[in-house]
Amino acid sequence: MVKLTGVSKKFKDAGLYDINAFFPEKSVCTIIGRSGAGKSLLLRTILGLIRPDSGSVLIGGTDIYKVKYKQLKEVRSKFGVLFQNNALLDSMNVFENVSLPVVYRNPEMRYNDVRNLVKEKLKMAYLDDVTDKYINQLSGGMQKRVAIARALITDPEILFYDEPITGLDPLTADGIIDLIKNLYLTLKKTTIIITHDIRGFIDFTDYIMLIDSGETLFCGTKEDFMSFDHKIAKAYIKMAGRL
Numbered sequence: 001m002v003k004l005t006g007v008s009k010k011f012k013d014a015g016l017y018d019i020n021a022f023f024p025e026k027s028v029c030t031i032i033g034r035s036g037a038g039k040s041l042l043l044r045t046i047l048g049l050i051r052p053d054s055g056s057v058l059i060g061g062t063d064i065y066k067v068k069y070k071q072l073k074e075v076r077s078k079f080g081v082l083f084q085n086n087a088l089l090d091s092m093n094v095f096e097n098v099s100l101p102v103v104y105r106n107p108e109m110r111y112n113d114v115r116n117l118v119k120e121k122l123k124m125a126y127l128d129d130v131t132d133k134y135i136n137q138l139s140g141g142m143q144k145r146v147a148i149a150r151a152l153i154t155d156p157e158i159l160f161y162d163e164p165i166t167g168l169d170p171l172t173a174d175g176i177i178d179l180i181k182n183l184y185l186t187l188k189k190t191t192i193i194i195t196h197d198i199r200g201f202i203d204f205t206d207y208i209m210l211i212d213s214g215e216t217l218f219c220g221t222k223e224d225f226m227s228f229d230h231k232i233a234k235a236y237i238k239m240a241g242r243l
Helices: 039-046 069-076 094-105 111-124 140-152 170-187 231-239
Strands: 002-010 015-023 028-032 054-059 079-082 158-162 190-195 207-212 215-221
Touching: 002 039, 015 039, 015 207, 028 039, 039 054, 039 158, 039 190, 079 140, 094 111, 094 140, 111 140, 140 158, 140 170, 170 190, 207 231, 215 231
Parallel strands: 015 215, 028 190, 028 207, 079 158, 158 190
Antiparallel strands: 002 015, 002 054, 207 215
């Protein structure tokens, strides 16, 4: 469960203003908004990376900005994150990139166990025989799948996907959307997707949050969103082919 209450954060040229949201456990929640709407800032706030000026962020009942750093790290250990730019290290091969989080948290883990775990997560991301390849040897879609495998490696409770199809061609984007959908259906993890393009995600999302200029315009069920009378919402509904 993720709950935000009255979250505000002001910067010179951007900010969040009295954000309220609730994402139930084991549901798919899609955060949408135009470029510059505040989606990335909101994500960093949920992840515990940017402290809000006011308000609370609850993860599973824990207010992450009212606990000590050790407890915050414990909460973060429940996260699996696909970053918008993948955040893969070019100097490492696929095995080293995917294994990095689990090796960091479990330095005593046997090499063979780590390698088997990496192969398992790569298989879940529909990748085979790439463990020894370097990132620059992979296509954009394959790099995205490697980053998803890394997000899965620690068996997180909550999966975050930050703009997962940005910069991908339509066919590759469809493959990533199908992967995210299948992972949810298989794992039943709380899934939070941040995107400016709702097409493809609308079919399997449960909750939608629409933000604009750092403010919450809507947060509720997909069904209620479809009847939300706002010009930006209607534009997204039309984009999704529902008008």
